[in-house]
Amino acid sequence: MAEVLDGLLTFYSWHHALRAEKVLREGGFRVELIPAPRELSSNCGTALRLEHGRLDEALELLAARRVQVEAGHRFLPAAEAREPGPVGAGKPRRRWLVGA
Amino acid sequence: MTRSLCYFDNAATSWPKPARVVMEVTLALAGQLGNPGRSGHQMAVTAGRLVLEARETLAALLGVADPAQIVFTKNATESLNLAIFGLVRPGDHVITSSVEHNAVMRPLRYLETQGVALTVLRCSPEGLLDPAEVRRTMRPDTRLVVTAHASNVLGTLLPVAEIARICREAEVPYLVDGAQTAGAVPIDVEQMGVDLLAFTGHKGLLGPTGTGGLYVREGLELQPLVLGGTGSLSDQEIQPEFLPDRYESGTLNVAGLAGLKAGVSYLLEAGVDKVREHETALVRAFDSLAVCVPGCTIYGPRDPSLRVGMASFNLEGIPPSEVGRLLDTEFGIMSRIGLHCAPSAHRTMGTFPDGAVRFSWGMFNTEDEISYAAEALGRLASLARAGAYRS
Incomplete structure (x- = not known):
């Protein structure tokens, strides 16, 4: 089964985002740089997607290499995110779980 | 030459x-x-x-x-x-x-x-x-x-x-x-x-x-x-x-x-250690040749291991600016003359306000170039001793 990149890391600085990409890729992680979702971070404009199941492992490696991470998040598939809310009530919404 | x-x-x-x-x-x-x-x-x-x-x-x-x-x-x-x-x-x-x-x-x-x-x-x-x-x-x-x-x-x-x-x-x-x-x-x-x-x-x-x-x-x-x-x-x-x-x-x-x-x-x-070794060898080569040039004063410690790849010196009887000019125009040697943005250092070594001539080497310089430059200094020194540069 293909890995699903349902985890996301946000950073304070683009330096750390790009360094995290490199460190994790060298460590055998599948990662993808994306523009940071605005609702998650106003810090650095770049975020890194990875498998949520390997988030702790990734954080450990990054800490060992002194790469600063702002927060880790989990991407909730559309079906699970269907919920009533003040915005777009009743519509299926894909959303990131902050700090998951 | x-x-x-x-x-x-x-x-x-x-x-x-x-x-x-x-x-x-x-x-x-x-x-x-x-x-x-x-x-x-x-x-x-x-x-x-x-x-x-x-x-x-x-x-x-x-x-x-x-x-x-x-x-x-x-x-x-x-x-x-x-x-x-x-x-x-x-x-x-x-x-x-x-x-x-x-x-x-x-x-x-x-x-x-x-x-x-x-x-x-x-x-x-x-x-x-x-x-x-x-x-x-x-x-x-x-x-x-x-x-x-x-x-x-x-x-x-x-x-x-x-x-x-x-x-x-x-x-x-x-x-x-x-x-x-x-x-x-x-x-x-x-x-x-x-x-x-x-x-x-x-x-x-x-x-x-x-x-x-x-x-x-x-x-x-x-x-x-x-x-x-x-x-x-x-x-x-x-x-x-x-x-x-x-x-x-x-x-x-x-x-x-x-x-x-x-x-x-x-x-x-x-390898920076190799660069360092090379430049120390150049300093040693220059010092050993320049001491034979009459009227040439080299500043700084004599032990090349205490210096980075450079030598500051003066030739008796020729102002440093003239040495620099002649090295450039007559011999194609690029040096730096004067106070090197460091008046305090020149006061320390006793060359303020006239300054000195500085040769500074890098990893691409060779001992042949050093020999050539020492020969050039020898020529300038002989001319100076003949009184060619008295002001």
């Missing part, structure tokens, strides 16, 4: 640059590069990766565990200003040496007018400094100790590891001006125990002008010299506190840093 082209001014800027430096600068300008960290698109990311690699390469060269502790500036002067103005406030005391370049001396003399107390430790005429002097002059209000790693006039290496130990004991930050040593002398900042190391990209590191940086020890906080956009914390009007953003406002010199990365990678492959 055949006329050749000898570039003996590597302490001003290194020449030639490795071919890969030229290529990387060109590729950075011609390639698909955006503004690093300012956008999330692939061209911005490509530029960001390049800057990251430049930082990582430098970290590897200087023994820095976390590349984020290296911040980029446009030269060693800016780095020194960032460190000095970032730490020192009116009422503080600063210790420095008498062989400093004006990049250190002018900011400190300015701060003196703003209520900073300054101790300038007198080096010997050879540029040697007794590190115990640092301990002796340390005060409870000492906020910073700053010295060159090597004098840009005498080439003399200062006892930075010993000074660093004294500073660490006293818990006073130690700033080292590595303008003449980065890339020319093996440096491991963490092993040396320095808190701040200023370097330039265009000398020993073989990169383009307009590049440089400052290593800042983890946990040491400076007031930024320049504030502004960093690509981070865009919703806030206050400067970020994290590195490297805190000290890197405004768009970086990406093409320059691409060249610097190439220069440093060239050095990592060549």
Whole structure:
């Protein structure tokens, strides 16, 4: 089964985002740089997607290499995110779980 | 004797640059590069990766565990200003040496007018400094100790590891001006125990002008010299506190840093210890030939291991400016004459205000060039002794 990149890391600085990409890729992680979702971070404009199941492992490696991470998040598939809310009530919404 | 082209001014800027430096600068300008960290698109990311690699390469060269502790500036002067103005406030005391370049001396003399107390430790005429002097002059209000790693006039290496130990004991930050040593002398900042190391990209590191940086020890906080956009914390009007953003406002010199990365990678492959060995051999070769030139006075310690790859000298009977001119026009030898932006160093060695002639070598100079230059000096000395240059 293909890995699903349902985890996301946000950073304070683009330096750390790009360094995290490199460190994790060298460590055998599948990662993808994306523009940071605005609702998650106003810090650095770049975020890194990875498998949520390997988030702790990734954080450990990054800490060992002194790469600063702002927060880790989990991407909730559309079906699970269907919920009533003040915005777009009743519509299926894909959303990131902050700090998951 | 055949006329050749000898570039003996590597302490001003290194020449030639490795071919890969030229290529990387060109590729950075011609390639698909955006503004690093300012956008999330692939061209911005490509530029960001390049800057990251430049930082990582430098970290590897200087023994820095976390590349984020290296911040980029446009030269060693800016780095020194960032460190000095970032730490020192009116009422503080600063210790420095008498062989400093004006990049250190002018900011400190300015701060003196703003209520900073300054101790300038007198080096010997050879540029040697007794590190115990640092301990002796340390005060409870000492906020910073700053010295060159090597004098840009005498080439003399200062006892930075010993000074660093004294500073660490006293818990006073130690700033080292590595303008003449980065890339020319093996440096491991963490092993040396320095808190701040200023370097330039265009000398020993073989990169383009307009590049440089400052290593800042983890946990040491400076007031930024320049504030502004960093690509981070865009919703806030206050400067970020994290590195490297805190000290890197405004768009970086990406093409320059691409060249610097190439220069440093060239050095990592060549080995700085090999460069050092080569330059020490050149110093030894020059000294052994120049002592035979009548009326030639070489300044600095006689032991080549105490000097970086340079020699300052004068020829009796010819002013240094005339020696420099003739070396250039008659022999194709590029030297630097005068006071080398370091009046205090010239006072220390006793050559103020007339100055001296400086030869400074790099990894691409050869012993053949040294022999040729010594021969040229011999000719000038004979003409001088014949009275050709009496004013």
